[in-house]
Amino acid sequence: MKSMDRSGTRARMIARCWPAARASCSGATTCRPAARSGCPEVQVARRPTSIRVMYRGKVKPGQEEAFATAWRGITRWMRTHVSGARGSLLVRSAEESLVFVGIARWASRAAWEASQARSPQDPELLAHVQAMRATAERSRPPAFHEEVSDLTLGGEGEEDRT
Template sequence: MFHVIYEWWVAKENIDNFIDVWRKATNRIHNTVDGAKGSFMIRSCNDSNKVVTIAKWRSRYAWEKFWLDADPKEMRQMRKIGERVSVEVFEELGDETV
């Protein structure tokens, strides 16, 4: 598995809208893009403006192909609501979650 971690800065007054747009984008991508395994979102307990979304992909190739072929309107909307601070990619070495 392959994970992409996006760090966002989202103003407090925009968080509910950001969550809604992220949920729609995640569900659309997961349901329509080969290799997309979904995503989850967390918010910092120390800085309520800091949000992290973690997307799971079958492979780096699937993620890269997705971004070569598409720029979903929902992702553009997310970038209008919040500032994407960073993107980092990780290869999964193990998973002991249930």
């Protein structure tokens, strides 16, 4: 950026230009806001980001352990057999013991979509999927989130496969 005077002009330019630059990046390393905006070109460091897919659902009473077992089975199968699958975390609501939230980590949205496009043919995976469907009462559609920072330690003694 150009040198600015001490009256806060630089701060105002950053406040005005940064949202425009960020919106124009789309994964590029050079962001160019609209020429007529008067904003300079901005260099940004971009790294490929993982996504998190969040699932929320209610389990049938008495089926909590069967649901968790099926979730673990699906996650382990996916990590072994599906490119881009990075594992998951399953938590239970402290307020509603039948409500579970699963947070799956994927290398990209495209990797997740590719995994969803094929039907479970493997007998082991199919058994886990059927068990999960049999134990779930209702669920919400998955929600997608871009990973910004992950400071958690690996779970169950498994290595972090970042």
